[in-house]
Amino acid sequence: MKNILSLSFLLFFSSITIGQVKLEYKLEKDDVFTIKQEAKQVITQKLDGAEHELTNEIDGVLEFRVLGEEDNNYEIALTFKDLNLKMVSNIQGELMNVAAKEIVEGDMQSNIFNSLLEHPIQMTLSRNGHILKVKGGDSLVAKMAQASGLEDEFSLNMMKKSLEKEFGSEALSNSYEQMTYLYPQQQVKPGDTWKNEYSGKLSTKNTWTLETIEDASAEIMGKAEVTMDITEPATTMNLIGTQDTHITADLTSGFIKKMKVEGESEGTGTMAQLGDQKIPTTIKSTITYERIN
Numbered sequence: 001m002k003n004i005l006s007l008s009f010l011l012f013f014s015s016i017t018i019g020q021v022k023l024e025y026k027l028e029k030d031d032v033f034t035i036k037q038e039a040k041q042v043i044t045q046k047l048d049g050a051e052h053e054l055t056n057e058i059d060g061v062l063e064f065r066v067l068g069e070e071d072n073n074y075e076i077a078l079t080f081k082d083l084n085l086k087m088v089s090n091i092q093g094e095l096m097n098v099a100a101k102e103i104v105e106g107d108m109q110s111n112i113f114n115s116l117l118e119h120p121i122q123m124t125l126s127r128n129g130h131i132l133k134v135k136g137g138d139s140l141v142a143k144m145a146q147a148s149g150l151e152d153e154f155s156l157n158m159m160k161k162s163l164e165k166e167f168g169s170e171a172l173s174n175s176y177e178q179m180t181y182l183y184p185q186q187q188v189k190p191g192d193t194w195k196n197e198y199s200g201k202l203s204t205k206n207t208w209t210l211e212t213i214e215d216a217s218a219e220i221m222g223k224a225e226v227t228m229d230i231t232e233p234a235t236t237m238n239l240i241g242t243q244d245t246h247i248t249a250d251l252t253s254g255f256i257k258k259m260k261v262e263g264e265s266e267g268t269g270t271m272a273q274l275g276d277q278k279i280p281t282t283i284k285s286t287i288t289y290e291r292i293n
Contacts, residue, residue, distance in 0.1 A: 025254035034293040115147035137169030174200025241265025
């Protein structure tokens, strides 16, 4: 009888642990992950029956190089290898079209974004993907501002303030945590869910579900409540919405193989020239990340 009970307990606890996995980053020094990013954002504003649609398209290549491990976290160098930006208005036409690798003589934007390339930024990544710290964003911003060709100190400082909102240490941390901060603290099995959240211009409360585990890959689905709070000198936006994410992750390293993020938010915006008038605003976005090495 004792042997039967022991066997029963063994089978019971084995059934609990079968299928469970620890989702986390498992990186080695000198590992390199190259990610291609593509993003499309459509901003629609309606005013007095007229509709203004602004389409932003971004594609680029990012390199994540593992420098080492410290205090159970990973030190990683993030480098922009390529970046292309295009902005089109249905009223004003093309507002921006920049390929960072192609310097156009006398073009300020071309020089600014070219200076972004091949300048490593160091980040500290926890095993669950939370970006704990970013170093080097300030020096990157200073380099980009200097590349603008502006010479007077006031204009340079204004340029730095503007660039900090997208490329400063805190901005980069908030931006790329969307791609990395995916995993729970505990072991999970298919069907299990967990929650996390991150903040910045785009703040989300995420619920993740492990869908399947197959061939050393994990399929993860995410649903999020989104709050967007943007305050610029010329415009503000206050929006709420939802976001759906589909991830294929490599169980060996924890790094993504593919990721697609689709979001839609609605609310209001204002423009300085219109005073306090609130303009109905919708933003639809699709972002994809794909590992290419």
